[in-house]
Every structure is written in structure tokens, then in C-alpha cells.
Amino acid sequence: MVTITYITSDGREFTVNAEIGDTVMRAAQAHGVPGIEAECGGGLTCATCRVGIPPEWQGRLSPASADEQTMLEYCEDPAPATRLSCQIEIDQSLDGLRVTIPETQH
Ligand code: FES
Numbered sequence: 001m002v003t004i005t006y007i008t009s010d011g012r013e014f015t016v017n018a019e020i021g022d023t024v025m026r027a028a029q030a031h032g033v034p035g036i037e038a039e040c041g042g043g044l045t046c047a048t049c050r051v052g053i054p055p056e057w058q059g060r061l062s063p064a065s066a067d068e069q070t071m072l073e074y075c076e077d078p079a080p081a082t083r084l085s086c087q088i089e090i091d092q093s094l095d096g097l098r099v100t101i102p103e104t105q106h
Pocket residue numbers: 025037038039040041042043044045046047048049084085086087
């Protein structure tokens with residue numbers, strides 16, 4: 001288990017215990033975190049699972065794949081500041097990760 005905190009645009013924080021091997025998107029949905037719609041269920045086709053990555057975490061995540069980069073090109077902020085949470089697999093190194101949820105997903 002690792003702890004991940006999701007921060008909404010109005011400042012609410014949701015801290016959840018997430019399973020290793022899950023994704024940041026699925027952990028949010030499993031715990032009822034608002035704003036992670038994930039309409040495609042992790043299929044890399046909707047970009048409604050976007051999260052903002054604080055500067056201190058940007059170099060600690062695996063880089064976005066070419067397909068994720070392509071999806072993010074249509075969003076306001078490219079990687080590494082914005083990522084698709086369905087593409088971030090949770091491992092122990094992500095314990096304490098904090099992400100923000102864009103206002104457009106509320
Ligand atoms: S859930 Fe659709 S792109 Fe992440």
C-alpha cells in the first residue's frame with residue numbers, strides 16, 4: 001500500500017491508500033475521488049483522467065509514453081506537468097504522491 005493525495009481545484013484533499021500495481025486513476029475511482037471521470041476506462045482515448053504533477057514529483061515518475069504524449073498534446077498543459085492518471089502505475093516509489101485535478105474535470 002502507498003498513500004496518494006488528490007487535490008481538487010477548490011482545495012479539497014483526498015488521501016487514499018492505494019494498491020501497488022494499480023493505477024493512479026483506478027485508485028481514485030475506487031475511493032470515490034471526484035474529478036477523475038476516466039470515460040474510456042484506461043484505454044488512453046479520453047483524457048478525462050488528467051492530473052497535475054507538482055514539480056517535486058515530475059522527475060520521479062516514469063516518462064509518458066509516445067501515445068500518452070500524443071493525447072496530452074490536446075490538453076492545456078503537456079507532460080510532465082500534466083499526466084493521464086490511467087497511465088501512472090503505482091509502485092512503492094510513489095508513496096506520498098500528491099496530484100492535482102484540473103478544474104475542467106469537476
Ligand atoms: S481513462 Fe481515458 S485516457 Fe485515461
